[in-house]
Amino acid sequence: MQEPTAGERFLNGLLPENPTYRQMLGLCATLAVTNGVKPAFTMACSTGFVLICANAMISLMRKHLQPHLRILIFTLTIATFVTVVDRLLQAFFYPMSQQLGPYVPLIIVNCIIISRCEVCASKQSLPIAIADAVGQTLGFLIGLVSLASLRELLGNGTWCEFEILPQSWPRWRILMLPPGAFITFGLTLGFIEWFVHRKQRA
């Protein structure tokens, strides 16, 4: 099998290997912060920052990595960048950082980042690693924002805190609560599975 180029890796991250819907990685964040578009967007951006920085860093030091210590090095690199993001959010977006709460530090154990470090960054050169990270970030952004849009629109009648649906729309409050996260994600997964399958058959 031929090694995918930087561009292919970038495009792969968007839809064919979308981290949320196709790989099902980083589910804690996906389910926990998608009750509004704004927190989902912030979360995706923070995760993206950590992912890109960590991928670049790991790619730069890939020749010095010892096989048995690599996971530890990955996690420590990621934890460092997460501390940076956490401090930045607290300094400039204080209400948002309060709302996201423990989910910002939980980026450390987000499996997307570790899996990208392991699969791509620890083997590839810097440009390829960055292209891969950017693709995965955008894919994650698409996944989070689409879920959050569905939940906020149907559950609260708003999108990004703008009133969209008329007042006569019965607010499906359950979608804004924890059970709504599971159900929306499950049904969306089913829909995408159905769609992909139908396209393959046609």
Next chain:
Amino acid sequence: MQTLIDLLLLALTTGLCNNFVLHYFVGICPFLGVSRRIDLAFGMGMAVTFVMAVAGLLSWSLTYFVLRPGAPLPDAIWHLAGGEGSLDLSILSYLVYIFVIASSVQFVEMYVRKFNPALYKSFGVFLPLITTNCAILFACLEILKHLQTPDALWGLHEALVYAVSGGLGFTFAIMIMAGLREELDLCDVPRPLKGPGIALCVAGIMAMAFMGFTGVDQSLSALLSH
């Protein structure tokens, strides 16, 4: 007596009302990945509970004595070295927690392998996976949060009860899920929903059931404190 009641209420709140999996969405990966058979789910839950207790104890001690603003240990060293004022090492907390979790998983693995080989065999696969289990880091972070509010500082016993009941809540949720999925294998599920899709929908319905516990803790605490 009051302390005991408080601890009981804390355990109840953590385990049932604010269940780690169904309320905070931490530990979803093993919740969906290792919930196909009840015995495996029980093994996973117990391993997580154990590691969570160890990591909770360690992270409480480290936060209380070293990492918290105004903690005694770094201040003493700093003053010995001739510095003034006090140190704030809380910027290091995430790095330290990850280290603590990774090493306590390693430690638990060594201990179990030496003293209980049969248990080690049944845990085997799960132990390394626990390092990246968000539930454990989440417990550490909650303990950190309760050590930052000066008026209601958590003691070691509260941290321990929190960690253990969180782990038991996780075990509870993952075992119910495994039981449901064993039955689900025999059902005729629409094809696109097969696998994770239907599991997530079932989890959603379970979360709805667990929402029934909302408010139980407050009424109980009102009842018990009178």
